[in-house]
Amino acid sequence: MSSDRRIYGLLAEFDEADQLLAAARAAREAGYTRLEAYSPFPVHGLTNALGFHHTRLPFIVLIGGIVGALGGFFMQWYASVIDYPINIGGRPLNSWPAFIIITFELTILCAGLAAVLGMLALNGLPQPYHPLFNIPRFELASLSSFFLSLQRRDPKFDLTETRRFLESLNPKSIYEVPVLPIQGGVSSSTLLPVLILLALCSINCDEGPMTNKGRIKPHEPHPFFSDSNSARPIPQGAVSRDQPSASAIPDNFPFQITRKDLLRGQDRYNIYCSVCHGYTGDGDGMIVRRGFTKPPSFHIDRLRAAPPGYIVNVITNGFGAMYSYSDRVNMDDRWRIAAYIRALQLSQHADPQKLPASDQSAIQKISQ
Numbered sequence: 123m124s125s126d127r128r129i130y131g132l133l134a135e136f137d138e139a140d141q142l143l144a145a146a147r148a149a150r151e152a153g154y155t156r157l158e159a160y161s162p163f164p165v166h167g168l169t170n171a172l173g174f175h176h177t178r179l180p181f182i183v184l185i186g187g188i189v190g191a192l193g194g195f196f197m198q199w200y201a202s203v204i205d206y207p208i209n210i211g212g213r214p215l216n217s218w219p220a221f222i223i224i225t226f227e228l229t230i231l232c233a234g235l236a237a238v239l240g241m242l243a244l245n246g247l248p249q250p251y252h253p254l255f256n257i258p259r260f261e262l263a264s265l266s267s268f269f270l271s272l273q274r275r276d277p278k279f280d281l282t283e284t285r286r287f288l289e290s291l292n293p294k295s296i297y298e299v300p301v302l303p304i305q306g307g308v309s310s311s312t313l314l315p316v317l318i319l320l321a322l323c324s325i326n327c328d329e330g331p332m333t334n335k336g337r338i339k340p341h342e343p344h345p346f347f348s349d350s351n352s353a354r355p356i357p358q359g360a361v362s363r364d365q366p367s368a369s370a371i372p373d374n375f376p377f378q379i380t381r382k383d384l385l386r387g388q389d390r391y392n393i394y395c396s397v398c399h400g401y402t403g404d405g406d407g408m409i410v411r412r413g414f415t416k417p418p419s420f421h422i423d424r425l426r427a428a429p430p431g432y433i434v435n436v437i438t439n440g441f442g443a444m445y446s447y448s449d450r451v452n453m454d455d456r457w458r459i460a461a462y463i464r465a466l467q468l469s470q471h472a473d474p475q476k477l478p479a480s481d482q483s484a485i486q487k488i489s490q
């Protein structure tokens with residue numbers, strides 16, 4: 123093996139495809155393994171002559187697919203069973219048939235990505251530089267000439283021996299291929315025109331006929347209107363669609379609250395409000411624990427003193443970071459929720475003297 127590390131290998135040029143084919147066969151028979159052929163068109167039998175082997179790509183694709191399938195399934199299983207279990211109508215948390223579609227999609231996605239990226243990696247792409255580009259005549263590989271390269275990393279490679287062997291194949295010429303570019307050889311000069319073209323294009327794109335036309339900046343004057351004001355005033359008497367007037371909501375319950383209403387209020391509260399305000403109204407619901415703005419506790423004095431109409435108003439119109447629930451909770455249910463919040467508030471501030479005797483004795487037992 124040659125010790126000259128500045129040499130990539132030897133390149134032989136042939137005029138005919140048949141010569142290349144014969145040379146490749148001869149090189150393989152002579153024991154060379156690191157060889158590569160270049161021709162302007164596919165030459166029948168050349169891959170066999172070079173000893174192409176099956177690639178590992180199918181295996182990589184299989185691994186990609188398995189990773190995608192397991193990852194997709196695990197992601198859903200972890201989300202629905204471990205991290206964020208939600209009981210929906212008593213359905214099982216680990217309902218694997220529901221996970222199949224995404225598992226399938228991710229299998230395809232990861233297998234596809236593995237195929238493309240694996241193909242690029244196995245081919246050693248992208249490869250902006252290759253030592254063979256140092257041989258000017260190598261450009262003919264895509265036009266009219268046929269090349270066979272024997273590489274230095276081949277255990278059988280020896281500069282003089284290998285050259286002698288190549289000469290015996292009657293090539294048109296033989297080149298010694300350096301690893302690094304020869305001064306002034308093919309370099310980044312091919313990239314430069316592309317960069318200049320891109321730069322020119324990006325300058326020009328701003329000047330196209332589609333830009334800067336017919337668009338008015340906020341508060342920019344415009345001659346179309348008699349007062350030259352492009353920002354038009356809101357017509358008189360216009361009512362915003364999402365701000366129904368709050369004055370229509372009375373302070374106190376418009377109907378008698380029964381036990382049934384309270385239970386309905388509890389039901390609606392647990393569905394719509396508990397996710398943020400928590401089941402006890404402390405403001406520590408699941409969404410808040412996941413990072414949503416923490417609402418105030420319902421047990422602070424200000425909200426205990428607020429009339430039920432105030433809560434109905436908040437449900438109807440939203441409040442600060444909390445959005446309106448008017449499209450999900452009807453007016454009567456809003457009052458029932460307000461009544462239930464009253465009950466929650468009472469639960470935290472109840473006067474022990476007013477409890478039934480049985481509860482009072484239970485409390486005494488606990489506190490002893």
Ligand code: HEC
Binds near residue numbers: 394
């Ligand atoms: C998505 C989370 C979320 C849900 C669901 C939610 N709220 Fe709120 N709520 C908040 C937040 C956050 C605040 C505090 C808003 C602020 O101060 O900007 C708040 C504030 C309030 C207030 C207090 C307003 C004040 O004066 O401080 C009341 C009353 C209230 N919510 C009632 C309800 C009711 C009733 C429901 C169910 C219909 C409900 N909220 C559902 C997040 C939520």
